[in-house]
Amino acid sequence: MKALKRSWTTRADWFSSDGREQSIKDYIFLANHLVWKRQASFLAAAILAALYFDPISIFTYYAFVVFTELLDGLLGRKAKAWDGQDSILGRRILKRIAFNTALSAIAISVFIINIAVQQTATGHFTPLFFLFSASVFAAMYNNQMIGILLLRLSVYAFAFLYIALIDLFRFAPPITSPIWLEFFTVIFVLYFIADISMKFYIDHQERLEQMKLIKAENKRTKDALEVKSRFLATVSHELRTPLTSIIGSLELINSAKLGSLPESLKPIFGIAARNGQRLAALIEDLLDLQKIEAGEMVFHFKAIDANELVYEAVESTSGYASKIGIHVTTIPCPEDCQITGDRGRLIQAMSNLLSNALKFSDESGAVTVRVETLGARIRISVQDEGLGIPEGAKECVFGKFSQVDSSDVRKVGGTGLGLNITEQIVKRHNGTIDYVSELGVGSVFFMEFDRLTEENDPRTAAQPFANAA
Ligand code: ADP
Numbered sequence: 001m002k003a004l005k006r007s008w009t010t011r012a013d014w015f016s017s018d019g020r021e022q023s024i025k026d027y028i029f030l031a032n033h034l035v036w037k038r039q040a041s042f043l044a045a046a047i048l049a050a051l052y053f054d055p056i057s058i059f060t061y062y063a064f065v066v067f068t069e070l071l072d073g074l075l076g077r078k079a080k081a082w083d084g085q086d087s088i089l090g091r092r093i094l095k096r097i098a099f100n101t102a103l104s105a106i107a108i109s110v111f112i113i114n115i116a117v118q119q120t121a122t123g124h125f126t127p128l129f130f131l132f133s134a135s136v137f138a139a140m141y142n143n144q145m146i147g148i149l150l151l152r153l154s155v156y157a158f159a160f161l162y163i164a165l166i167d168l169f170r171f172a173p174p175i176t177s178p179i180w181l182e183f184f185t186v187i188f189v190l191y192f193i194a195d196i197s198m199k200f201y202i203d204h205q206e207r208l209e210q211m212k213l214i215k216a217e218n219k220r221t222k223d224a225l226e227v228k229s230r231f232l233a234t235v236s237h238e239l240r241t242p243l244t245s246i247i248g249s250l251e252l253i254n255s256a257k258l259g260s261l262p263e264s265l266k267p268i269f270g271i272a273a274r275n276g277q278r279l280a281a282l283i284e285d286l287l288d289l290q291k292i293e294a295g296e297m298v299f300h301f302k303a304i305d306a307n308e309l310v311y312e313a314v315e316s317t318s319g320y321a322s323k324i325g326i327h328v329t330t331i332p333c334p335e336d337c338q339i340t341g342d343r344g345r346l347i348q349a350m351s352n353l354l355s356n357a358l359k360f361s362d363e364s365g366a367v368t369v370r371v372e373t374l375g376a377r378i379r380i381s382v383q384d385e386g387l388g389i390p391e392g393a394k395e396c397v398f399g400k401f402s403q404v405d406s407s408d409v410r411k412v413g414g415t416g417l418g419l420n421i422t423e424q425i426v427k428r429h430n431g432t433i434d435y436v437s438e439l440g441v442g443s444v445f446f447m448e449f450d451r452l453t454e455e456n457d458p459r460t461a462a463q464p465f466a467n468a469a
Contacts, residue, residue, distance in 0.1 A: 032076040057118075112127045123179075138152050157193075160186050240287075250272050285417040313354060338451070357383070360384060365385040367382065374448065380447050401415065
């Protein structure tokens with residue numbers, strides 16, 4: 001019983017092993033895919049032969065060849081439904097492939113031998129060449145399974161020898177006769193066909209091996225990415241909770257509600273609070289990045305007034321702006337400027353552009369936020385008179401964890417994640433983001449979105465971007 005079980009497991013393994021299943025599928029696919037090419041050659045050969053030899057026997061044997069093609073077609077249908085798991089069906093398909101191959105090779109050989117038999121003079125260039133073509137065709141396209149290829153080529157080899165021997169028996173020529181030369185040439189051609197068949201077969205096996213390696217590598221990369229993503233999410237969550245209470249406590253201490261701090265401690269607690277906020281911002285960015293990568297960032301799309309959105313974002317960064325003494329001017333759009341979007345996420349994108357504009361400005365600089373219409377699009381731009389960005393730094397600006405100035409002496413902090421997240425948010429809104437900048441003069445970052453119309457109004461029509469990512 002155990003032995004029986006083992007033998008079935010082995011059979012199942014035999015089929016589930018990627019290479020074999022793939023070979024059978026490749027074989028059937030190619031056999032069916034090339035059916036018209038093959039048929040065109042057979043028909044051309046049959047018509048040509050019918051012009052010179054007995055057409056009735058030619059077309060009778062040709063019909064036999066077509067019949068075997070039909071059997072292949074039927075097998076192709078059966079194999080298409082095979083999922084590669086059912087090993088019993090797999091074995092049945094394999095047996096049918098072997099049977100069809102033997103039948104088809106015999107049909108083709110008989111078709112060709114019939115031509116040779118009808119040639120009364122010496123020399124059989126036409127049938128031998130037909131046979132040669134059929135063998136090369138098989139070597140090129142049926143090399144996925146060596147056993148099946150050998151079966152077909154063995155039948156063809158028999159036909160080759162049969163044709164070469166016809167004249168040797170008919171004329172019993174001396175060894176110096178061209179009939180013997182033709183015979184030896186046939187032996188040479190058989191060796192050549194065996195050689196190229198082996199080459200095609202080895203190539204196919206190498207291709208399968210490479211595919212296996214690529215698949216395994218792909219899986220390893222996916223697994224590693226998943227582990228990284230989970231690690232990031234867990235660490236960020238675990239950091240966020242205690243950090244929130246640390247920041248809360250520091251704010252309470254700094255507010256002097258619990259009693260005033262000695263002057264010598266005030267700067268230290270101030271630094272601790274600021275760094276706590278920076279750490280919190282980094283963790284939020286990491287969590288957002290992980291959500292985006294996992295496709296888990298949820299968006300709730302609604303109609304939004306771009307002017308209102310901009311006022312709200314400017315308001316939310318006003319504390320930072322006044323702290324560093326930079327005035328932010330807002331120029332709203334005089335026309336109707338509704339867009340469709342997730343309010344929270346768009347404020348996040350705007351806040352990132354604004355905080356960058358403020359961060360990279362010097363004290364005398366000004367920041368201008370503008371909302372305008374550009375045909376069917378609404379453009380929101382944030383302009384500063386700060387550092388500017390050198391040419392060719394776009395990948396750095398929108399990349400992950402990348403900053404144009406990543407040196408130790410850079411004056412402003414940051415994670416290099418903000419614009420990457422902003423870009424992803426904008427893209428999910430069917431929008432675009434870009435910038436123009438000049439070193440030492442300043443930068444303008446702009447986002448563009450579709451203007452809300454009757455057709456794409458989520459309240460009246462089926463919206464293109466549903467509600468969740
Ligand atoms: P972070 O600001 O945290 O470094 P971002 O992804 O928001 O990361 O920005 C990436 C980089 O793009 C910044 O480090 C900076 O080099 C450059 N950058 C972005 N906005 C501006 C701007 N307004 N002026 C100059 N450089 C900018």
